[in-house]
Each structure stands twice: as structure tokens, then as C-alpha cells.
Amino acid sequence: xxxEIRVQEAAFDPGAELSAFTPRAAAAGAGAMVSFTGLVRDxxxxxxxxxMVIEHYPGMTEKALEKIAAEAADRWPLGPVLILHRFGAxxxxxxxxxxxxxxxxxxxxxxxxxxxxxxLKSRAPFWKKEETGDGTRWVAARSEDEDALxxxx
Amino acid sequence: MDILxxxxxxxxxxxxxxxxxxxxxxxxxxxxxxxxxEARYAEAFSDLKALRVALDQELSEFDxxxxxxxxxxxxxxxxxG
Numbered sequence: 104x105x106x107e108i109r110v111q112e113a114a115f116d117p118g119a120e121l122s123a124f125t126p127r128a129a130a131a132g133a134g135a136m137v138s139f140t141g142l143v144r145d146x147x148x149x150x151x152x153x154x155m156v157i158e159h160y161p162g163m164t165e166k167a168l169e170k171i172a173a174e175a176a177d178r179w180p181l182g183p184v185l186i187l188h189r190f191g192a193x194x195x196x197x198x199x200x201x202x203x204x205x206x207x208x209x210x211x212x213x214x215x216x217x218x219x220x221x222x223l224k225s226r227a228p229f230w231k232k233e234e235t236g237d238g239t240r241w242v243a244a245r246s247e248d249e250d251a252l253x254x255x256x
Numbered sequence: 257m258d259i260l261x262x263x264x265x266x267x268x269x270x271x272x273x274x275x276x277x278x279x280x281x282x283x284x285x286x287x288x289x290x291x292x293x294e295a296r297y298a299e300a301f302s303d304l305k306a307l308r309v310a311l312d313q314e315l316s317e318f319d320x321x322x323x324x325x326x327x328x329x330x331x332x333x334x335x336x337g
Binding site: 141158159160162163166167188199200220223224225226227228229230231232241242243244248249 | 260262263264266310313314315329331332333334335336337
């Protein structure tokens with residue numbers, strides 16, 4: 104498994120990322136690739152989301168993502184893994200983050216991608232702040248996100 | 257020891273990072289010390305259940321020892337993804 108971890112302020116193109124990931128997956132002998140891309144949602148009834156600002160903990164973020172990727176590779180026979188997460192100011196509909204996994208068979212690729220997402224949501228030091236017409240608020244962690252980790256223990 | 261604050265903890269305390277001298281031996285003792293400083297600290301640390309702590313960039317617990325630790329970070333539960 105080789106993990107590509109990127110934490111960046113710049114926007115990214117999920118299609119271009121997947122295109123770049125494909126030959127790496129193929130070269131590793133993968134027969135399946137799974138990718139997930141998270142987008143900034145507009146929130147109905149919240150006065151209209153004008154901006155989302157993502158804060159992170161430089162240094163710890165990269166370490167936490169490396170650790171999550173390494174744990175995934177211990178559980179499933181993976182080819183390359185991509186974890187890409189933005190920080191800074193984002194506007195509606197922009198891609199926030201992306202994970203891609205590759206493996207010989209699809210079950211491992213799907214499960215590893217879900218595992219990465221579940222851990223990334225509550226174990227990587229990112230914090231989202233929403234700015235709407237009604238003011239700003241820090242997004243609260245959801246107990247379902249914490250509960251989601253239970254299935255992997 | 258460097259103390260870092262993120263998200264609303266940073267906003268309530270009013271700074272992202274500070275260097276302090278402390279004789280606290282655990283995170284809980286450090287929190288007690290910070291609470292007594294000023295109202296903004298007392299407010300930020302009023303409910304530890306709403307906070308997480310990292311020691312040298314690894315998630316930890318409030319009863320963890322501080323021996324050898326160089327960087328302590330306090331922040332709310334993470335909301336990545």
C-alpha cells in the first residue's frame with residue numbers, strides 16, 4: 104500500500120484526481136477502485152450557506168491521516184490509497200475532500216473507503232465553520248459519526 | 257510547554273497558541289491551572305465532555321500524564337469529511 108495524503112487549501116478536480124489514481128491502481132494489480140468525494144452542501148433553512156471555513160491542525164492532521172491509511176492497509180489488501188482534504192474558505196458545491204482506494208476485488212475497496220471516511224470524520228483534526236445569512240456557527244460533531252466507528256472495532 | 261487551541265476553543269480564549277510554564281503533571285491539572293487564570297479560560301474549559309485533547313499531536317485523555325510532553329492542544333470534537 105502506498106498512501107498519498109494531501110491537505111491543501113487549493114481547489115481540486117475529483118475527475119482529474121481519479122484519472123491520475125487509475126494507472127497507479129492498475130500498476131499495483133488492482134481490479135477495483137472506489138472513490139468518495141464530499142461536497143459543500145447548501146443548507147435549507149439556514150439563511151443560505153455563503154461560505155464554509157475549514158480549520159485544521161497542521162502536523163497532527165497529516166499524522167492522523169497517515170495512521171488511518173496504515174490501519175486500513177492492515178485490514179484489507181490494498182493497492183494505492185488517496186486521501187485529499189481541503190482547508191480554508193470554501194463556497195457551495197465545491198469538493199471538500201476525496202478518498203480513493205484500490206484492491207484486487209471490490210469488497211475490500213468499498214470497505215476500506217468506508218473505513219477511511221468513518222475515521223476521517225471524527226479522528227482527523229478538522230473543524231468546519233458555516234457562514235450563513237444568519238451568522239456563523241461551528242458544525243457540531245454528530246453522535247452517529249462517533250457510533251459509525253463501532254462497526255470497525 | 258506550547259498550548260494550542262482550535263476552532264471555538266481558540267475563539268473563546270482569543271489566541272491560537274501560547275507558551276506556558278507549568279508544574280501540572282496531568283492534562284486535568286493543566287486544565288485546572290488554566291481555568292483559574294481568567295474568565296475566558298474558565299468559560300472555554302467549563303465542560304470537558306465538549307473538548308478533546310492531543311499530546312504531541314496524538315489524541316489523548318484528560319487523565320494522561322504530561323511528563324515529556326512538548327505540545328498540548330485543546331479542541332472540540334472533530335468534524336472532518
